[in-house]
Amino acid sequence: MSSRLSTNFTNLEFVNPFVLASAPPTESKKKILRAFEAGWGGVVTKTIGLHPVENVAGPKTIFQRTSDVKPYVSRSKRPDTVPHSSWNWELISDQPLDMWLPDLKEIKAIYPDRMLIASIMAGAGNDEELDNWRKLAKSCVDVGCDAIELNMSCPHMDRKDMGANIANDEDVIRSILHAVTDAVSVPIWVKLTPATSTLVDAARAAYEAGAASISLCNTFPSLPLMDPETLKFEVEVDGWVTSGGLGGLAILPQALQRVSDISRAFPSESVSGIGGIRGFREAFNFIAHGAGNLQFCTAAMEEKGSGGVGVKLIKELTDDLEDFMKRKDYSSIEEFRGIARERIVEHSKVRRKSDNYNGGYVAAE
Ligand SMILES: Cc1cc2nc3c(=O)[nH]c(=O)nc-3n(C[C@H](O)[C@H](O)[C@H](O)COP(=O)(O)O)c2cc1C
DSSP, rough: OOGGEEEEEEEEESSSSEEOOGGGGGHHHHHHHHHHTTOSSSEOOSOBBBBBBOOSSSOOEEEEOOOOSSOOSSSSSOTTTTEEEEEOOOOOOSSSSSHHHHHHHHHHHHOOOOOEEEEEOOSSHHHHHHHHHHHHHHHHHTTTTTTEEEOOOSOOOTTTGGGGGGGTTTHHHHHHHHHHHHHOOOOOEEEOOOOOTTTTHHHHHHHHHHHHHHOOOEEEEEEEOBBBOOOOSSSBBBBBBEEEEEEGGHHHHHHHHHOOOOOOOOHTTTTEEEOOSSSHHHHHHHHHHTTTTESSSSHHHOOOTTTSSSSHHHHHHHHHHHHHHHHOOOOSGGTTTTTTGGGGGOOSSSSSSSSOSSOOOOOOO
């Protein structure tokens, strides 16, 4: 693979900046091996925890589509539709840590040049849970994982001390980071929820406590749609539904804005961009806003015939990025990373039609 595409991100050498996100494409050894064979630069494993997991008794993920002809959003199969989003209420991995560890060791032995990042999650608020974070991190690093991603962003956790429920709490973020950085010395990525008005504060707490990077975004909290005729939700179990996570194209502009916020507030820190990336154009936009690494989920899951790991997708991504960089004479993504940053300004800084505008205009929302 071309050295033009290789990147150093959080002190790790990636053969290309494209990584499968923590989700079904990285839920098993078989899928991860297939992903590496196809050319992905790294994977973040499906989140590994210590608490027992049992998913709902129905589909865990649906893919919603829309169309120009009848532009409503639905999972129903209709002609002439295009992808809109994924919606899921899947929990973290149901494979126990003891079963993950030999798998991770084997994957790293087969693909030593690919980056293997373990996503982990435990609770918060007491020493026992902090020990759980330490145990998860140390076990994964001991079998060869190159980095750890802390999942502080799953949007559908009932436990108030887990997932997105803790992402607002700067003390909790700091305490978990201190526990994990005491236990291991690999780079720690922190995956935060986009569903907070205090994202920049949460990111600051994470960076100050030793995070090597922020991964943004996890899915946005959302509900599936109800059919007006049948009064059924598009996904439900016994008539019940709960808030789940929206991913895919529909979240792209919002995810870009979150990455831009973090990258402008902390221009010398690292960000891994996630959310609605289907190909080179979306990946380019994340890099332009400052991301040094890109993660993919829905687009890989939706690809037919490749076992949901994006075999065609990674080929297209690397070909298109290579072609772009050759045409523009870039030798590294660092040469165009962050080029959009300075063009994001306050509303009042944008030119008006009249010459005597004094900058005091207050926009009506
Ligand atoms: C079915 C499904 C399961 C997911 N499970 C996890 C998970 O275990 N841990 C995690 O950090 N993110 C999880 N995610 C979130 C993805 O990693 C990613 O952040 C999100 O889908 C946005 O990226 P996308 O628009 O490319 O799908 C999951 C997403 C989906 C669709």
